[in-house]
Amino acid sequence: MDSYKSRPSLQQYADKFNIMIVGDIGVGKTQLLTKYGVVDDSAFPSSKSVIPNSHGVKQYNKEFEYENKIFLFKIWDMVYKDKFDKSAKVFYKKADFIILVCAINNRNSFLNLNKWIEDVKLNTSFNFSNMALISNKTDLIDEREVGLNEIRQKAEELEIDYFETSSNTGEGIKEAFDKIFLSIINTVYKQPQEQFETDDKQNVKDKNDDSSCSSCIIF
Numbered sequence: 001m002d003s004y005k006s007r008p009s010l011q012q013y014a015d016k017f018n019i020m021i022v023g024d025i026g027v028g029k030t031q032l033l034t035k036y037g038v039v040d041d042s043a044f045p046s047s048k049s050v051i052p053n054s055h056g057v058k059q060y061n062k063e064f065e066y067e068n069k070i071f072l073f074k075i076w077d078m079v080y081k082d083k084f085d086k087s088a089k090v091f092y093k094k095a096d097f098i099i100l101v102c103a104i105n106n107r108n109s110f111l112n113l114n115k116w117i118e119d120v121k122l123n124t125s126f127n128f129s130n131m132a133l134i135s136n137k138t139d140l141i142d143e144r145e146v147g148l149n150e151i152r153q154k155a156e157e158l159e160i161d162y163f164e165t166s167s168n169t170g171e172g173i174k175e176a177f178d179k180i181f182l183s184i185i186n187t188v189y190k191q192p193q194e195q196f197e198t199d200d201k202q203n204v205k206d207k208n209d210d211s212s213c214s215s216c217i218i219f
């Protein structure tokens, strides 16, 4: 297991990104993250996240290496609610990317994607290309309630990437998250000199320096 001492300090990350994973309860969101090897935030003090339990959101972290740089992905997962409450809407606003999840053996979880998308629309000023769709539990093929074509069609309508996974067997998980992370890096990450050249230096500082935040939620 990695020791904390071997982890980069916050300043050493090339960049940090916030991802929110949403979908009906029971579709396997938490299991997907665990299988991908995320680190529980409480065991990752350098991320300095302080999210009160009352928000019903738990943060996981994943370091991701690309082109000799290390990026930190903070992933927000719902703990117990099937909807974010009003106070947790702040997470939508801070997200760089949203992962929608349904399960192939649960038709309602597929139909409810529209509600989640509506939530995203209402609470973000968001470019829809910053989303991906995962349908999980592909090992339960005999219980399939959602056709492959209709899920694919949904992703095509939204013009977002679509992945099939099983947290049970692990199939598809690494491919899905690796591709999502790469697309975030390629679309959101700016080279350091570009950042330096912008007039928006304060924003860059705020993004990289969590200690500047005095509220109870530190992103």
Ligand SMILES: Nc1nc2c(ncn2[C@@H]2O[C@H](COP(=O)(O)OP(=O)(O)O)[C@@H](O)[C@H]2O)c(=O)[nH]1
Residues within 6 Å of the ligand: 023, 024, 025, 026, 027, 028, 029, 030, 031, 032, 136, 137, 138, 139, 140, 165, 166, 167, 168, 169
């Ligand atoms: N068969 C099967 N079960 C799964 C899979 N993913 C999650 N589960 C089970 O589904 C239940 C809900 O998973 P969980 O990750 O807690 O769902 P969440 O509410 O979306 O976070 C648990 O009992 C998991 O073991 C999968 O891919 N295949």
Ligand SMILES: [Mg+2]
Residues within 6 Å of the ligand: 029, 030, 031, 077, 078, 079
């Ligand atoms: Mg969960």
